[in-house]
Amino acid sequence: MIASRRNHSSELPPEVRREIGAVLRAARESRRLSQRAVAARLGITPAMACNMERGQRRVPLERMETVAQVYGVDPEHLERPPAVTRDADEAALLSAFRHMPEDERAALLALVQS
Known part of the structure; x- marks a missing residue:
């Protein structure tokens, strides 16, 4: 469950909503x-989904848990992104890394750090 709903995404700065x-x-x-x-899956229009992904529409408070489940993200990330991202490519890389098995993560980190 999300710790604080006072800072719901509609109150976040636009750059955080975009992230x-x-x-x-x-x-x-x-x-x-x-x-x-x-x-x-969410019972919304594709335009509403697009607007959430563009940071133009907040994630509806009453659907926050469902949105997190459908997208496969931690509900906390719907109020604050897990890391500051610069663009969609960086966000995609971060998401893919989070979904990797531990052995693949370790191999990728070893490659990047070499």
Whole structure:
């Protein structure tokens, strides 16, 4: 459960909402889901899903847990992104890394650090 709902995404600065949206988009793409599929699972329009991913629409408070489950993200990330991202590519990389098995993560880190 989300610790504090006072700082709901509608009260967040636009750049933070965009970062949350980038995390959602990267998570959706890493799960190979279309915006239409996400929208159908959430009972919203594809345009609403698109606007959430662009940071133009807040994640509805009453659907926060469901949105997190459909996208496969931690519900906390819907209020604060897990890391500052610069663009969608970086967010996609971060999301893919989080979904990797531990052995693959270790191998990738070893490659990057060499």
